[in-house]
Amino acid sequence: MKTQVGIIGAGPAGLMLSHLLHLEGIESVIFENRTREEIEGTIRAGVLEQGTVDLLNVTGVGERMMREGHLHHGIELQFNGIRHRVNMHELTEGKSIMVYPQHEVIKDLVAARLEAGAEIYFSVSDVSLHDVDSDSPKIRFKHDGGEQELTCDFIAGCDGFHGPSRKMIPESIREEKQQIYPFGWLGILAETPIANPELIYSNHDRGFALISTRTPEIQRHYIQVDPNDDINNWSDDRIWTELKARVETDGWKLPDGPIIQKNIVSMRSFVCEPMQYGRLFIAGDAAHIVPPTGAKGLNLAMSDVQVLKRGIVTFYETGSQDMLSRYSEIALRRIWKAQRFSWWMTTMLHRNFNHSSFERSIQLSELEYVTSSRAALTSLSENYIGLPLEWESPKSLLV
Structure with a gap:
């Protein structure tokens, strides 16, 4: 087998890269170790920056997102029992976010690629990369019981944190930077009406909570827990009690209902430098992980592949x-x-029970400042909506 670009991973990065290359007349083949049903059915968060929304629309895969997604012009920050709305639409001159789950983005991209006749190999195993520092790198894999090999001009490793691509960058030049947070998120999917028109980020003495949306009938909510806790310790009643304690106000009550899914995830920041070696380029979760507080994971994957696509097209x-x-x-x-913003949102909004009373007061003071300063609100909004790609080194604003 031979193609121009071999892509490992059918997540947002790999699928969008293949789609972008197709629009430029460049061939690619995608390899994915899961089934199509698995990648389309794995429920993930989905806050899309303005740039991601624009990218999906301009490349012809945004129709269902615009029809079924939830356009939000702001968020709400809650602390000391009081809500503060951040009008991001006004502060960023008309930009917004779209709440549209990642697995729905994947469905749209898979459908577009298959309709265009793309080669996507699902359920592959034993994927390995070879000769990545040559002009003819190779991908070997097993599919339907047989061993196969693909020769290509470039390999895009979009295979997540546990995939084989990143490890092909030699340890002598690969630097991995990581921050582990003492927070976990207990996330639920619940059959309830939409709780609030916009996302609520709540800093409470008992811990952080997030009220979000998925569909008119199913909602996604989170509470901060110990990352080492066991989900079996959390009955539905306990979850709702804790959520309500952290987000309800005198004039607003959280609707509850059947919980159809719940799990606990840990939180970390991770970056691999460099993101390339020879003819291998890594993107998305293969290169970086962000805590979910800043809503940057999928959006960074989309910006990565736009840069990579431009380089490949130029070549x-x-x-x-x-x-x-x-x-x-x-x-x-x-x-x-994006890492800086995600770290800032995480440390500002989560309750660190190891902090002194002084540190807790500083945290609340930070929230007071952010919600009372137009400059601080603008900075938060610009980062949340999504910073632009800088193709050239930024020029200093200092004179």
Whole structure:
């Protein structure tokens, strides 16, 4: 087998990269170790930045998102029992976010790729990368019981944190930077009406809580717990009691109902530098992980592949590898700004029970400042809505 770009992973990064390359007339083959049903049925969060919404629309895969997604013009921050609305639409001159789950984005992209005749190999195993530092890298894999090999010009490793791609970057040049947070999120899917028109981020003495939306009939909510806790310790009644204690106010009550799914996830920040070696380029969760508080995971994957796509297109149009050689440099500028914002949101909103009373007071003072300063609200909004890609080194605003 031979193609121009071999893509490992059929998540948002791999599927969007394949779609973007197809629109430029560049062939690709996608390998995924799960079934189509698994990738389309794994429920993940989905807050889409304005840039991601624009990308899906301009490339022809945003129709269902615009029809079924929930357009939000702001969020609400709650602390000391009081709500503060952040009008992001006004503060960013008309930009918004879209609440549309990641697995729905995946469904739309898979459908578009298959309709265009793309080669997607689901349920592959034993994927390995070879000769990535040569002009003809190879991907070997097993599919339907047989061993196969693909030769290509470039490999895009979009295979998540546990995939084989990142490990192909030699340890001598690979630096992995990580921050582990002492917080876990207990997330639920519940059959209830929409609780609030916009997301509620609540800092409470008992811990953080987030009220979100999935569909008119099913909602997604989270509470901060010990990351090592056992989900079996949390009955439905206990979850609703805790959620209500953290988010309800005198004038607002949280509707409850049957919980159809619940789990606990830990939180961390992770970045691999560089994101390339030879003809191998990694993107999405293979290169970076962000805590979910900043809603950046899928959005960073989308910005990664836009940079990578431009480099690949430039190579085939001109023969120049200059843009490809700068892939890590360009992508990491946006990644680190998103990491900073996600870290800031996480530490500002979660209750760290190891903090002193002084540190707790500083945290609440930070929230008071953010919600009372237009400059601080604008900064929060710009980052939440999504910073632009910087193709060239940013010029300092300092004079």
